Amino acid sequence: xxxxxxxxxxxxxxxxxxxxxxxxxxxxxxxxxxxxxxxxxxxxxxxxxxxxxxxxxxxxxxxxxxxxxxxxxxxxxxxxxxxxxxxxxxxxxxxxxxxxxxxxxxxxxxxxxxxxxxxxxxxxxxxxxxxxxxxxxxxxxxxxxxxxxxxxxxxxxxxxxxxxxxxxxxxxxxxxxxxxxxxxxxxxxxxxxxxxxxxxxxxxxxxxxxxxxxxxxxxxxxxxxxxxxxxxxxxxxxxxxxxxxxxxxxxxxxxxxxxxxxxxxxxxxxxxxxxxxxxxxxxxxxxxxxxxxxxxxxxxxxxxxxxxxxxxxxxxxxxxxxxxxxxxxxxxxxxxxxxxxxxxxxxxxxxxxxxxxxxxxxxxxxxxxxxxxxxxxxxxxxxxxxxxxxxxxxxxxxxxxxxxxxxxxxxxxxxxxxxxxxxxxxxxxxxxxxxxxxxxxxxxxxxxxxxxxxxxxxxxxxxxxxxxxxxxx
Numbered sequence: 293x294x295x296x297x298x299x300x301x302x303x304x305x306x307x308x309x310x311x312x313x314x315x316x317x318x319x320x321x322x323x324x325x326x327x328x329x330x331x332x333x334x335x336x337x338x339x340x341x342x343x344x345x346x347x348x349x350x351x352x353x354x355x356x357x358x359x360x361x362x363x364x365x366x367x368x369x370x371x372x373x374x375x376x377x378x379x380x381x382x383x384x385x386x387x388x389x390x391x392x393x394x395x396x397x398x399x400x401x402x403x404x405x406x407x408x409x410x411x412x413x414x415x416x417x418x419x420x421x422x423x424x425x426x427x428x429x430x431x432x433x434x435x436x437x438x439x440x441x442x443x444x445x446x447x448x449x450x451x452x453x454x455x456x457x458x459x460x461x462x463x464x465x466x467x468x469x470x471x472x473x474x475x476x477x478x479x480x481x482x483x484x485x486x487x488x489x490x491x492x493x494x495x496x497x498x499x500x501x502x503x504x505x506x507x508x509x510x511x512x513x514x515x516x517x518x519x520x521x522x523x524x525x526x527x528x529x530x531x532x533x534x535x536x537x538x539x540x541x542x543x544x545x546x547x548x549x550x551x552x553x554x555x556x557x558x559x560x561x562x563x564x565x566x567x568x569x570x571x572x573x574x575x576x577x578x579x580x581x582x583x584x585x586x587x588x589x590x591x592x593x594x595x596x597x598x599x600x601x602x603x604x605x606x607x608x609x610x611x612x613x614x615x616x617x618x619x620x621x622x623x624x625x626x627x628x629x630x631x632x633x634x635x636x637x638x639x640x641x642x643x644x645x646x647x648x649x650x651x652x653x654x655x656x657x658x659x660x661x662x663x664x665x666x667x668x669x670x671x672x673x674x675x676x677x678x679x680x681x682x683x684x685x686x687x688x689x690x691x692x693x694x695x696x697x698x699x700x701x702x703x704x705x706x707x708x709x710x711x712x713x714x715x716x717x718x719x720x721x722x723x724x725x726x727x728x729x730x731x732x733x734x735x736x737x738x739x740x741x742x743x744x745x746x747x748x749x750x751x752x753x754x755x756x757x758x759x760x761x762x763x764x765x
Contacts, residue, residue: 295351295374304369306350318456322467329471334418335441337425338765339363342438347371350529358753366442370453373528381519382612383619384605391521395458399604403520404459406607408466409483411451414444416487419475424497427732429742435752435761436540443533450526486585493728495548495570499582502541502663507589509534510610510656517608542663543748548575549667550746553674565727568743572678577720579680580701583660584688590653592692593628599645610655621645631686631697635705736764
């Protein structure tokens, strides 16, 4: 494996694909099916070319090249971070042993399952976002949408490579299935619930790339710790690309809040809907929805599967090697707040091994709070007293200890009928969604932007905001 990427081959890669003719033929056989999926389920808006970054190396510096590329000619490929020949397993019962270059037989099914679930999320987000180009608020935003989409497509390639290279016939079949499931399809939906939700407007897109892609960051971070070295190196490079997706979400919400604050000050009212802005309470409802749906992606707070994955060395903790403990956790404990039917909370002390999902969710929650602080700082600097907040982790949950309970954003356990009566205050209503969608008028002229969102402070790769990032077909 090299740090540079070979674009002379039909499938760009830095894994020496041409040296394994059987694998090369199999992936070249999958490639037309991928292109057919992209044609049918990828971006609806046709563009002649888009100013995209393309990975040219896997090192820390100078790894990407920017240029205008036709979206259907983007060179999807297989890129792994460089191998550390001295790397050792950092956790679990195999701690200290050399990492695995092949799949141990006893862990084959579990590793395959982890790769399939991760792989299934990548094309799902493309499918969820396929119509957004039709209502892009600027060419800058349209370019970012295409960039996110082509890289999610490449992340699918990354998982498909692992399935083909290490899991034989079953892996090839699972790779086929990744293209057969579709987001929101009633007969063959995506595996995880959040990836079957509709992303019908750009505020939802910004929230998705902030909250749901941030979940992806933490899931990839746990897989980067894996004792299965090809998976670890694959996820390490994916994290490099994923950072831009979260940037799109963070700065996207920044810009919506900024524009709403401008309109509030200009018209001296929080009721800015009639003036073409997104009211702050509607933004809060979007935060509540996307945050709570994304929390479900972490799974149940207690999980024997997570414990087994950790003990086996398949999936570690976020920044495992920086943790100050024995990295086995057999004697460690954690505390879980559990709702009770009488409307009270009880705190239980449990094994740290079975609460690994809770540990990961805690890292995610702390990260999400940084965004809320950013958005509140914008309001504070504008002299506006309104403040955003993350809802209680039990709010609007379908998975884990909170599933089946009616919990308010403040963490109060209430009757289901009362919750339904108050739900319109906390989650986007049909009229909220219809209003936001009414603002989604496309702006495809260089240097122009829709009235509900502020322009970015900086352009892409040193280019100005009015650069022609996309040439439409």
